[in-house]
Amino acid sequence: MRDFAFLALGTGVGVGIFVGGALHRGAHFAAGEAGDLMFPDPERKEPPKLGEVVGKRAIAAEVKKATGKKMSAADGLAGAPHNPKLERATQDAVEHVATLVIARLRAAGPGGEPVARDPGPV
Numbered sequence: 001m002r003d004f005a006f007l008a009l010g011t012g013v014g015v016g017i018f019v020g021g022a023l024h025r026g027a028h029f030a031a032g033e034a035g036d037l038m039f040p041d042p043e044r045k046e047p048p049k050l051g052e053v054v055g056k057r058a059i060a061a062e063v064k065k066a067t068g069k070k071m072s073a074a075d076g077l078a079g080a081p082h083n084p085k086l087e088r089a090t091q092d093a094v095e096h097v098a099t100l101v102i103a104r105l106r107a108a109g110p111g112g113e114p115v116a117r118d119p120g121p122v
Contacts, residue, residue, distance in 0.1 A: 004018050006018070011055055013051050015033075015034045037100065039096060053092055053096045054097050059077065059090060059093050060076065063076035063090065066088060076089060077090050077094075
């Protein structure tokens with residue numbers, strides 16, 4: 001596999017994009033910096049930074065708010081397909097990660113061609 005993206009979610013967000021087997025660094029050597037990206041959100045006056053939505057602390061806080069239970073972000077995400085409260089609590093994070101992946105892959109295509117096409121709303 002020579003073309004792929006690596007997504008690291010933890011206290012922050014990082015992306016590694018490999019094209020032709022080499023790490024794509026971008027014009028300013030910051031192609032993998034993703035935590036400070038903002039996506040428009042009609043429900044918020046100022047959109048949060050991506051790291052504030054998909055970081056493990058943010059997901060755990062949303063899960064606790066929705067369920068009243070303390071649990072890790074990983075457990076909240078793993079339980080989401082089976083628990084409507086967890087699904088609602090993690091939906092924002094999942095949608096933001098999906099948008100990030102699509103945006104990064106479209107931008108990183110070799111020869112200026114997108115690696116992935118936008119599938120529409122998630």
